[in-house]
Amino acid sequence: MPSPQISIVAPLYNESESFPHLVQRLTQLMDSLPLPIEVVLVDDGSRDTTALQMRQIALTDPRYHCVFLSRNHGHQLALTAGLAAARATEALFIIDGDLQDPPELLPDFYQKMQEGYDVVYAVRRKRKENFIKKTGYFLFYRLLKSISYVDIPLDSGDFALISRRVADVLNQMPEESRFLRGMRSWVGFKQTGFEYERSERVAGESKYSFKQLFGLAYNGIFNFSEFPIKFMTRAGGVAIGIALIYFVIVIVKKLFFAGIIEGFTALLFVIILFSGVQLMSLGIIGEYVLRIFFQSKGRPLYVVKEEIIESTVYSSQFTVGKVPPQTMSSTTTQRLTDNG
Template sequence: MMNGQPQINMLIPLFNEEEVFEELTRRLTAVMDNSYLSISVIMVDDGSRDNTSLLMKRKSMEDPRFVSVILSRNFGHQLALTAGLAHVNATEAVFILDGDLQDPPELLEEFYIYLKQGYDVIYAVRKKRKEIFLKRWAYKGFYMLMKYISYFEIPLDSGDFSLVSRRVIDELNHMKEESRFLRGMRSWIGYKQIGVPYDRQERYSGGSKYTFKRLLSLAYNGIFNFSEFPIKFISNLGVITVLISLIYLATTLVKKFVYGVVPEGFTGLIFAIVLFGGVQLMSIGILGEYIIRIFFQVKNRPLFIVKEIIRKPEQEQEPEPVLNEQDGEAVL
């Protein structure tokens, strides 16, 4: 380590990962023991309700290479990562991965090769997803949508699993937006980036911590934070509805004055009410998504609250004896 600082931090957010913790730390330790790099691990407990935080504390007191950041409650995956990024001390880069072992820590040195070639962001690209068909379809649809509507390129099928240089981490730490979509923020920063294909493994144990609600919230953050499409969609929809209304009005006038036929019943009226009502509600909903983000941002609350940080100080070296030239005795 350089002045006590590692070259690489491995950053891992944890939420109710008691079942996988022992295997996770075993593999992380093996990576550190077998690597020529100086590495430390930053684990972030995101308000776990099982014994995850206790296991983290125990590991940190056993091995000084493991640092535990305990949050005061569950803030969510993206903010847990943000909390970890705020506590990194690596001189070169941060290796971000999930704690369920779907992201193999053994890929670190393969990613590090690209870092030494001048890349600032080395992100993993999933070759094939292991989820059920409906979830795979939803993920693919979201990334295709983001590719179409985003004002800059966000790589397809890339998650948070990545090796990120120190200067990119510093830029991420300067970005204080409340509704975070880190893979989008990472892409927005720029610099030289490359995707590395990998086979994503099955979860070692347990189930996914990302519920449908949380996945939807993450998708909304990506769409509304990195695209102008929603707000422009309202204007385009308004123009389309006006055109439809004018066409319907013209058709009605032609029937009345040319053919002498007046449309009967409430079909036209119901159509108009439903059309305009739906457009208005959709427009209000889209505006509401922007307003709620502004509302939470202007409160200027901290993004997360750290309850405690657990680390074992490295053993101090014994001072070397100094020879007393006057009497020839060694003194400390």
């Protein structure tokens, strides 16, 4: 097939139930558009039959380009692997495999890009999640926007159409704790939003646990805001202020009322206050140290086990994710050359 003009990138993890629906809708979309399009599916170490179904479609339809990671690396890193593998010359369309992000919006996004935008990101007008998740998302995006030094759009996830040059910049960013929607905003260029109503999952259950959602939120806050580290200074100032006020009260009572505040309760209050501030400060510092620790290891962001391009299987003999082109082996360079 000719070099794809657009790549549709979808990370998958245990999506065997929704996979037939995904393939059906993506195939119909590609058949209806005059542009050369490839679909990059990334298996993030699935434990069901997702990888098997991916192999079947990739070996029968050369428009499907499949990447199989060696284990579960997480949604953001699987998406990063898809961006790195995409061969599109013009734009990359990022969706989720559960079809909550309708792929049929590609023509609308592409039309907006033709107006001169490098990034067309989706803005969720209405969600189908439960009340707790909807409230959490609502509060998080507004908190992040208020404290971030980057203008991250409200209610905007990874669902977007990005130009080739934006994708190239993202691929060069070696961050280990990735928050792609924040990185996308940081890159800059001309960006615009496109409102849509998010659909329900076509099948199966969400693979994002509350723990993973909190981890993603932490990456957004600690990677794109100076607030946590500055908050420690402010919290320390407040604690000192409270201590000084308390000290003044004690002195006034001693000098003018012939007595001082006594008792276990007052002492306990002071100990809890200062201990809490110190432990919270250590926790915030620990978050930054942890990120520095993982980043300093220099490990690849992910490891590719196998790749199917235009119905041809390639078993990877190298790790990828942070390998600059000039350090790739000759085998790697030859493989990439052979496949565009």
